[in-house]
Amino acid sequence: MTGRLEGKVALVTGAASGIGLATAQRFAREGARVFGLDRDGDRLSAALDGTGRALVADITDEHSVAAAFRQVHDAHGRLDVVVANAGVQLFGADAPIADLDLEVWQRTVDINLTGTFLTVKHAVRAMLATGGAILVTGSPTALTGEGAPYTAYSTTKAGGMGLVRTVAAAYAPVGIRVNSVVPGFTATPLVAALADDAASRADIVSRVPLGRAGTPDDVAAMMVYLASDEASFTTGSTYFVDGGMTVL
Numbered sequence: 001m002t003g004r005l006e007g008k009v010a011l012v013t014g015a016a017s018g019i020g021l022a023t024a025q026r027f028a029r030e031g032a033r034v035f036g037l038d039r040d041g042d043r044l045s046a047a048l049d050g051t052g053r054a055l056v057a058d059i060t061d062e063h064s065v066a067a068a069f070r071q072v073h074d075a076h077g078r079l080d081v082v083v084a085n086a087g088v089q090l091f092g093a094d095a096p097i098a099d100l101d102l103e104v105w106q107r108t109v110d111i112n113l114t115g116t117f118l119t120v121k122h123a124v125r126a127m128l129a130t131g132g133a134i135l136v137t138g139s140p141t142a143l144t145g146e147g148a149p150y151t152a153y154s155t156t157k158a159g160g161m162g163l164v165r166t167v168a169a170a171y172a173p174v175g176i177r178v179n180s181v182v183p184g185f186t187a188t189p190l191v192a193a194l195a196d197d198a199a200s201r202a203d204i205v206s207r208v209p210l211g212r213a214g215t216p217d218d219v220a221a222m223m224v225y226l227a228s229d230e231a232s233f234t235t236g237s238t239y240f241v242d243g244g245m246t247v248l
Contacts, residue, residue: 003030004224004228004230005030005081005227005228006032007031007033008027008032008081008227009032009033009035009072009076009078009081010024010027010034010081011034011037011072011081011082011123012027012034012037012083012085013037013082013083013084013119014038014085014137015044015047015048015052015085016036016044016047016048017188018186018189019085019137019186019216019219019220020083020085021047021048021216022215022217022219023083023085024048024051025220026220027227030224034052034053035068035071036052036054037055037059037068037086038054038055038056038086039057039058039059041054055072059086059114060110060111065118065122069125078130079123079126079127081132081135082119082120082123082133084115084116084134084135084137084160085135086111087137087157088111088153089108090107092193094151095149096148100152105152112157112159113156116156120167120178127171128174130175131177132175133177134176134177134179135179136160136161136163136179136180137182137183137219138161138181138238139157140240141157142182144246146245160180161180164238172236179234179235179236179238181219181222181223181226181241182239182240183218183241184214184240184241184242185208185242186213187216207245209243209244210243211243214241218241222241226239
């Protein structure tokens with residue numbers, strides 16, 4: 001049986017753990033030739049464990065990002081799918097705006113917004129001649145009161161989702177599709193500070209209509225659909241994998 005991504009070349013950022021790793025692994029099972037990108041090379045290689053080729057890069061540095069994309073082009077001469085997933089949430093430091101330090105704001109912006117911008121920029125450049133699919137990981141904190149305690153994270157996620165709409169409109173004529181995937185509360189290392197605390201976890205899950213935390217595999221399934229040719233008429237949209245959290 002042919003996989004849904006058979007023959008496609010894909011790059012996934014933040015692939016050393018969580019949603020990025022699950023997406024890279026699922027893409028590989030669906031037949032894609034996968035490049036996983038992260039700044040921690042040892043951790044990335046161990047996590048991928050043969051699933052795909054590891055690319056070490058800092059998404060806040062344009063030269064580093066450009067070099068990673070060149071490696072993909074040199075290996076395959078094309079790039080069909082890019083998942084801009086890498087991000088940071090600085091629990092214990094991010095805060096309501098009156099209490100937010102500039103350093104925390106800047107670090108979050110550098111990784112979550114500038115890093116997404118650079119990833120999408122070079123993805124578009126790689127796809128201008130052939131078209132392709134770009135996916136950006138969003139967050140309910142960009143849209144609802146869940147983001148109230150986390151000014152920097154919530155704002156950068158809103159910015160990334162705005163970027164999706166802008167780029168989708170600009171590059172639809174050349175066959176580049178751009179969509180947001182919005183996970184709800186998902187058990188990953190990114191939110192370990194909440195997930196590992198029983199009271200905090202129970203509080204958040206109580207606001208999820210389906211009554212559980214999501215898994216990275218839940219999100220990866222949506223990534224596969226949007227990366228596949230089944231989604232060929234889909235661009236500029238936001239897809240929620242949140243157990244109904246944003247309905248409330």
